[in-house]
Amino acid sequence: MKKGTIKQILLITDGCSNQGEDPSSVSALAHQHGITVNVIGVLEDEQSEQPEGLEEVEDIAKAGGGVSRIVYAKALSQTVQMVTRQAMTQTLQGVVNQELQQILGSEKSMEDLPPEKRGEVMEVVEDLGETSNLEVLVLVDTSASMAHKLPTVKESLEDLSLSLNARTGNNRFAIYSFPGKKQPVHEIMPWTNELSNIASVFPRLTSGGITPTGPALKDVMYRFQSTPKLEGWGSTDETIYEETGY
Amino acid sequence: MRPSTKKLVTNLSPGTKIKGKWHQQTYQIVKLLGSGTIGSVYLALHNQSYVALKISDQPSAITTEVNVLKAFKKVQGSRLGPSLLDVDDWIITKDQSYSFYVMEYLRGYELNTFIKRKGYEWLGILIVQLLSDLRELHDQGWVFGDLKPENVIVTDAPPRLRLIDVGGTTKQGRAVKEYTEFYDRGYWGLGTRKADPAYDLFAVAMVMIQVFYPNRFDKGPNPYRTLTYKIKQSPILRRYAGCLEKALLGKYTSSSEMSQDLSKIILKRQQSSSQNTKTRSQPRRNNSTVKRQQRKQKHYQWEESLGIAMVTALFTIFYFVIHML
Numbered sequence: 001m002k003k004g005t006i007k008q009i010l011l012i013t014d015g016c017s018n019q020g021e022d023p024s025s026v027s028a029l030a031h032q033h034g035i036t037v038n039v040i041g042v043l044e045d046e047q048s049e050q051p052e053g054l055e056e057v058e059d060i061a062k063a064g065g066g067v068s069r070i071v072y073a074k075a076l077s078q079t080v081q082m083v084t085r086q087a088m089t090q091t092l093q094g095v096v097n098q099e100l101q102q103i104l105g106s107e108k109s110m111e112d113l114p115p116e117k118r119g120e121v122m123e124v125v126e127d128l129g130e131t132s133n134l135e136v137l138v139l140v141d142t143s144a145s146m147a148h149k150l151p152t153v154k155e156s157l158e159d160l161s162l163s164l165n166a167r168t169g170n171n172r173f174a175i176y177s178f179p180g181k182k183q184p185v186h187e188i189m190p191w192t193n194e195l196s197n198i199a200s201v202f203p204r205l206t207s208g209g210i211t212p213t214g215p216a217l218k219d220v221m222y223r224f225q226s227t228p229k230l231e232g233w234g235s236t237d238e239t240i241y242e243e244t245g246y
Numbered sequence: 247m248r249p250s251t252k253k254l255v256t257n258l259s260p261g262t263k264i265k266g267k268w269h270q271q272t273y274q275i276v277k278l279l280g281s282g283t284i285g286s287v288y289l290a291l292h293n294q295s296y297v298a299l300k301i302s303d304q305p306s307a308i309t310t311e312v313n314v315l316k317a318f319k320k321v322q323g324s325r326l327g328p329s330l331l332d333v334d335d336w337i338i339t340k341d342q343s344y345s346f347y348v349m350e351y352l353r354g355y356e357l358n359t360f361i362k363r364k365g366y367e368w369l370g371i372l373i374v375q376l377l378s379d380l381r382e383l384h385d386q387g388w389v390f391g392d393l394k395p396e397n398v399i400v401t402d403a404p405p406r407l408r409l410i411d412v413g414g415t416t417k418q419g420r421a422v423k424e425y426t427e428f429y430d431r432g433y434w435g436l437g438t439r440k441a442d443p444a445y446d447l448f449a450v451a452m453v454m455i456q457v458f459y460p461n462r463f464d465k466g467p468n469p470y471r472t473l474t475y476k477i478k479q480s481p482i483l484r485r486y487a488g489c490l491e492k493a494l495l496g497k498y499t500s501s502s503e504m505s506q507d508l509s510k511i512i513l514k515r516q517q518s519s520s521q522n523t524k525t526r527s528q529p530r531r532n533n534s535t536v537k538r539q540q541r542k543q544k545h546y547q548w549e550e551s552l553g554i555a556m557v558t559a560l561f562t563i564f565y566f567v568i569h570m571l
Binding site: 077078082086089090093110111114115116118119121122123125126130159162163164165166167168 | 283335
């Protein structure tokens, strides 16, 4: 099997979008383009109940074939790396499932195999996860309510790069924030291999109350580096992903 | 926190019956033993005996862990980790299905509870046992990864520390699969997250440290200095300082090196205590030596050690005051 590049958008937000198109529909579009959309909803430390606005977090990720989590700011570091890894496994499993279908000639996925036979398939998935190249575009919501969470976001991104750079495969990261001044998004960090020492570029200023999540997602979709799409990556068949349990 | 639809696996009520799709075995939930990022472990009944059942909504993660448990089984008896009994899927409805595996249930104490009950002299011995298991694991090309007190258990008669959760176990040279910040050298800025034996040894040192700081602590602006300070603050940890610092800095390349250093420290203490017994049977010894050695013996009770530490601290302060004058 060919080694490919996995493309992910990681959206970090704390509230519901209130401007522009429906982010879920944009997310579905990104998925069609072979990009997985993961979403992390950040809670206030004193929030005990899941607030209404965060419901869309799951919807966006689902539409984008990705993983979603809602966490307190202090648990962000571990969540960011876990979500990224899990989504990667999920994408690769989708690819491997497709190969399985070609071999077995029917609607088979890993879960249709008896547990004894899944082991070897999973080993292939793990090998791919270790060696595949990964492009993560981080999209950070910098609307007013996120302001005091940004130092934690910064830390968790440095931590993400530490985790991913322990892999054999190559990594590229880029960071965008939204809303931008005149455009939907603002480039914080162009594509780079490592996210250590990002303190200097991380924004201290934040803008007002609007959260145009949809337009922002749509904008960053086109900011990935590797344009040549690999066959098999980013399936258009949603059912594969549903069967992995999300 | 996860969306409500997925909470079921962490919230199975006692009495729930889980029937496997493939092997048709039934397990009755007794109680929750613990929950992690991947899933939950339950105590369950199967044919009137207790088993541990790990269940998750991520079939891929369950398969990965089963792979590790099987790899252990191939090489050794049942010593590394619990033995694997069954792997299956639990189908509730068409859209709601979970994967699980079943292991032998190891009954035992939590590490910290055991040490508190039986005495701090057990710490070194249990850690030497842990290091010998890790050596075997490393020799087989693995790294345990998520080493922390929650993932080990002390079985009794004879006391033996055992690894119980292989969720973080990773092939050497790869990125560590699962970790917990406090025990992760990457978090402390003291190394990468690439799986090598030294990664586990760092965590071993942290496990020893947390025995004396069960509430853990923050890394502070200079993480390594924080750690060495915390080691020095504890009279018992201080004895292991040389060994702990080498492990924290990744200077041990194998667990046998660390084990040797640790054994030397433990042996030294045992020798000094056996010397004490001798002095008692030789009353003709010079008085002051006896006193000094008796005092040494009391080191083993940490309350006394704390007292000595305080006296030393006072003395140091006194010393400084004299100097300043």
